[in-house]
Amino acid sequence: MNILLIEDDDLLAQGVQSALTNDKWSVSLASRAHQALQIIHNQETRPDLIILDLGLPDMDGVDLLHRIKGMQSDGIALPVLVLTARDSIGDKVLGLDSGADDYLTKPFEVEELQARLRVLERRFSPIAIETIRVGSVILDTSRYSLTVDTETYILPRREFALLRTLMESPGRVFSREQLIDRMYEWDEEISSNSVDVHIHNLRKKTGADFIRSIRGVGWLVVK
Template structure:
């Protein structure tokens, strides 16, 4: 996936770019609205992440310019503005999604994946392990039809494990995926989050095993090979 990232905060822009590159995405970075006016029309981007508070041309003006000239790429707006009127104005101007600063990178990445699925016409992609169901479009985890409430990072970790259910997810991959632009996510933090999820999911028929020296495996309780499961994190 090729992403146009327009953000004037250099540190934040670099942090977002690195997170996208870890996903295997190609990222083109711009730092002001004037540059973005033409870029969103000329290159074949799969999606754009557009800050509203840009120098030279405001992000809202850039978005309206793109839409007025027929640009159909999915656009996610970033802003420090948290007023309802600003969110409505951005969506009415043609934005596909909206994220308010500060935010967690795993949520931004997940929202971009959802935008791409919608653009591709895959509106109801779901992951399943045992009785757990994760709706990737709506970012909703359920068990027997009841919603399982998790924090954004808990949900991001759950998605990583569900996507590779039955296989080992290396601990360093989890660290990279869950690190945000403002703070690193340590291996100790991974262990804390795995412990929390292990307690929650144990009651829901799903286990998370530790493979010492490698990482973690999620699978349905009672799956073959559960005997002798790894120790707690």
């Protein structure tokens, strides 16, 4: 997958480019909004996915996001992951309401950025990936169903969102806050023990050892 990183901090841009290139991605850079628009409009250089910083020198990133998403009427539909230091709830809501497909705040871990890119790649791939398998556990993303050995369960929405997050990045530890972000909408009330309850319910289905707790840190799916 070809990625366009729109970021005016050269040091950060080069670091992200290097990290993603060492993984599996092809990454081109643009430090200005107008440079990015030229790349996007050119069919030969058009990326498959965009990582967008909102603090650009020649155009506000939200305005650029609107312009990119407005290209859908011309048949140009590109997923956009916003990568920004704007970390207030209002900024996140504005970014998502403006069409961002994901929103990650700085500072960030490269591993999380890579995981979110893999999610977007699966979501927007021409051939949708409908199942995620880790060992004997299979999650069907089109039916919200979980199969463990010969048993199949239909999962409630929040259990599904939590388990999908963990299974998409097996071996990676997710904190309580990260899992809550994946399970709940912005306007929903959040219970302090909601993650514990959902993990308890999932362990009944997957087996107690599939989701491991790291005390004081979070949870992970064992590879």
